[in-house]
């Protein structure tokens with residue numbers, strides 16, 4: 001049985017819609033100790049928060065970067081919970097004018113954590129205001145227009161800004177510099193995703209066997225959001241077609257019905273690999289050219305698709321551009337050409353910074 005492409009995308013894509021976010025809320029870890037994986041980041045965050053608590057001050061501003069669905073929102077909530085303060089939430093796309101930001105900042109109380117999702121998408125005119133708010137806890141509210149306009153300074157309480165972005169490089173330098181701590185979330189190892197799955201299965205009251213969690217974890221794109229999503233679909237299958245228990249066989253059968261392949265590639269991953277192999281003969285091709293070929297922003301290709309494709313050994317970033325590995329050709333069901341760019345002097349995965357074209 002085959003399903004439309006956008007269905008597959010929904011199942012393995014990194015983003016979540018409103019309905020899914022409601023379901024996710026129930027599965028969110030509430031403390032740093034419950035948060036699976038990201039050992040280094042957890043240790044660093046725990047130090048930052050312990051130090052702030054010991055001083056009786058709000059924590060420094062924190063920037064979290066990494067692909068969607070790895071736990072940035074969850075960590076922002078944990079920061080607020082561990083500091084025992086309320087969390088306010090806004091996002092870059094919601095801030096189109098300086099006035100939007102002024103309204104949010106003026107409602108923040110002493111010690112609050114303000115979570116700023118997709119901070120790289122905030123409108124430029126609001127940026128300057130955020131700089132002074134972060135550094136001096138002050139905003140200048142401009143009243144009037146033209147030569148008669150006056151700026152009225154407004155003092156703000158001390159708060160902690162937690163910014164989330166898919167990549168720190170997308171932020172202007174002055175904004176980046178105003179964060180006291182920057183943490184990067186890495187894709188999760190399958191063993192870590194199994195822990196996420198076991199925890200979620202417990203909360204959902206589902207019987208998940210070892211081979212079942214292994215099967216689901218291996219197709220979750222290194223992303224807890226996708227692991228939890230696949231778990232819910234496999235649970236549906238297990239309840240309707242079986243006795244509700246998720247074994248390896250049940251997981252395989254369910255994921256076949258939902259058209260999730262063995263690696264869990266999403267639509268963008270497939271589009272990138274297909275363009276690379278079919279349109280560019282396996283590369284090397286520059287990131288910009290590849291992005292145009294799949295109709296996406298280069299940042300999306302670079303920050304959302306490539307980390308997983310590189311990790312899965314399907315794509316290599318070389319000094320000459322992006323290259324498909326023999327595994328990519330095989331995964332797409334294509335014959336591996338006798339001569340591919342990969343392994344012929346174009347370098348090994350990720351050893352070089354990416355070339356562009």
Ligand SMILES: Nc1ncnc2c1ncn2[C@@H]1O[C@H](COP(=O)(O)OP(=O)(O)OP(=O)(O)O)[C@@H](O)[C@H]1O
Pocket residue numbers: 014015016023024025027028029034035036037067068069070071072073074075117164196224225228
């Ligand atoms: N380390 C983790 N341990 C357990 N569950 C996790 C972990 N990280 C994320 N999750 C689960 O994955 C889901 C998505 O996490 P979250 O919303 O925090 O991701 P995000 O990085 O903020 O994504 P986006 O940028 O798309 O908002 C949540 O339901 C959360 O419970």
